[in-house]
Amino acid sequence: MNTELDSVPRRTEEGAAWPRVLIIGGGFAGLEAAKALADAPVRVTLIDRRNHHLFQPLLYQVATAALAPAQIAAPLRQVLAGQRNAEVFLADAKHINLAHRRVVTDDLVFDYDYLIVATGARHSYFGHDEWEQHAPGLKQMSDALEIRQRFLAAFEVAEKATDEAVRDAAMTFVVVGGGPTGVEMAGAIMEIARFSMTENFRRIDPSKARVILLEGGPRLLPSFPEDLSESARRQLEKIGVEVQLGRRVTGVDADGVIVDGQRLAARTVIWAAGNVASPLLKSMIGIELDRAGRAVVKDDLTLPQHPEVFVLGDAANFSHQGGQPLPGTSPVAMQQGRHAAAVICDRLAGREPRPFHFVDKGSMATIGRAKAVAQLFPTVFRRFHLSGLLAWFGWLFIHLLYLVGFRNKVGVLAEWGWAYLTHYRGSRLITRDLEPGSARPRAIEALKFRS
């Protein structure tokens, strides 16, 4: 235990001889693990590249200007301020050395007795990383701000475009991927276009925006029951979203996407297809990763040969329950975080650790104002499926319930109430320059290939 930081005195020294639990990542899994260790005789160190925990399920609402960034984020330090055995560092982990039980960050080296890797996932572009600049994904706060910027700028460009093709491309929004993120993004964009900006423009009619949701598989929300997939499609089409199933994107550039060989001209493309786990996992020598880059874990969430190392959440492939890997959702991550903490406590107390068992309370996705789908307690009830208003209220309730921090709950509730009454979107800020000449045709030739 000789990290350099040990030379810097702590103001509140707590159990200097206690085992050191290092947690990489302050998402749902990492933060739950840290909190669950509050009363354990361990020293918890949480490191993250960002200073805040992000309530990712609502990130699409920041991207569509419905919520402000601070409303869905809580400073990690603030969350753990009262937990005296925990400390937080803003640091970017670069390498995990399993043999020496050591994690190297961009400036400091951290030794550990127990390691919890909860580094999440990024979007996967199926080997086409060059698509990312044209079709940003939605994982971090900076992604949401980037998408918001593009989404708002598109209407500005459409309003001042003198060329019809430029205007049409600016008014076309393509969302790639029909999972929950894609469904929620497409619904939210259509809603704001239809209701929140109508009086704001003089030349375009924002409600005429085309929102196209592309899904490669045969149905939306593939992890949901089929009737809810169908209900989601109907609800989306009812508000005007064009849902296209069984469509493969084979190219993305500044002018739009190529779908099954045909060009679809669109200024704004949002990527919600495919995940790949954090590249940090590759630095763990001798560990099996699956095709999505996730570490294959044992039934107690530890790595084979390394009972002191846990991999959780989106970074883990846990296939001991039903054969399929558990999905990368926040309930899985939170339950795994608590379980990892329990296993550490068991070990310290000399008890045999229990295997992890995921309790599925259901899944939900919102489509728009008073529109949603939900599947509740699938292990208890054979079929407890909700659609529409009731599912939407359930969604509201659950999301508020889990949103970290009393203050944020109040703010989000107020914002939603206000938005429901007025359709007002409070966070419509473009904070940087448009690229020059954005209302001009970029390349007339390219735009001719419109589908």
Added chain:
Amino acid sequence: MNTELDSVPRRTEEGAAWPRVLIIGGGFAGLEAAKALADAPVRVTLIDRRNHHLFQPLLYQVATAALAPAQIAAPLRQVLAGQRNAEVFLADAKHINLAHRRVVTDDLVFDYDYLIVATGARHSYFGHDEWEQHAPGLKQMSDALEIRQRFLAAFEVAEKATDEAVRDAAMTFVVVGGGPTGVEMAGAIMEIARFSMTENFRRIDPSKARVILLEGGPRLLPSFPEDLSESARRQLEKIGVEVQLGRRVTGVDADGVIVDGQRLAARTVIWAAGNVASPLLKSMIGIELDRAGRAVVKDDLTLPQHPEVFVLGDAANFSHQGGQPLPGTSPVAMQQGRHAAAVICDRLAGREPRPFHFVDKGSMATIGRAKAVAQLFPTVFRRFHLSGLLAWFGWLFIHLLYLVGFRNKVGVLAEWGWAYLTHYRGSRLITRDLEPGSARPRAIEALKFRS
């Protein structure tokens, strides 16, 4: 009147033959002018590089994480949504051609019958533009977010620094310039360091942060009466800010500032000294600009030889009242905006335009929780000066009164109420990476020259 946009049909055509008033800039002056023309028989076109009006007097609160960006900004389209004779474009004006009555933007060209130039000012680095990267100023939303990022990151770096010099530099905040912005920034940084983050760190004590306010002249707030300057200094020193008067900054780099030849090591330097008007003014051929780049205007706010062109607010040098140019404050800008609109109406009605007369209702600056200085109605009362709590309540009241949009007023009031009770700062988000190795000494040599 042949801008390209005339080929694009408007959805709500209003007075196609009416004279066209082009306003560059949606700040206090430009937006007031646009609103004051609501009932005039003119077509108003407002162009801005940003899509929002910014309530600049509260920008320092975004920079210090007290308010969220959306709380002090209102989308220009939303503000003017109900004004049928107005339209808004997001465009960057590049050139004003007075002879052809035409403004060239990055993509479109706008012709005008009347032009209102309200392009504001940027910070001036006295010919040392290379200082800006190390010492950002505070004019736009993006500036505030940049300063917030640096300000929050400094504490993160201090917490993980193993080198004492690095830690000390990270805990030192230098504000250059003792005008209202500098005073408010210095006070706000000290407050948040002392009260809002104390429980959040384990190794540093944020309340030990050094905040140094450097002013070149003999007193703070040079535009205020002397007794209030003195009161501001006392109030700042009471909360722990080091006020240094008569100190000249001769260098700024990544390691801090050089003051009167001595190095002051600081990771965070904020520039609040000196303004220079928008460079767009230079494109107006034959127009007299003063040393700060402002256009010298006639007593009706128009340019000599160009009765159809108004220059307002921070972009204008109006010296017809008391000999000195009016200061670059929001009351001046707003009154000038309304006056320009009135002059246009007078001209259209064949009336003789009246000269502009600024009604000074006073000045105020806040220093921290329950601390402020205010001078009220200086033209009516010889001496109506307030300090402390009463001035602070006055400041709160006035700022809420002028904040655009009912919804923002409620949000800001709630945020302030909450912050007053709890010292909680809601917007403490770092949304991008620290530079790698930020907790390491950058250059040991450079850091030795600490004053």
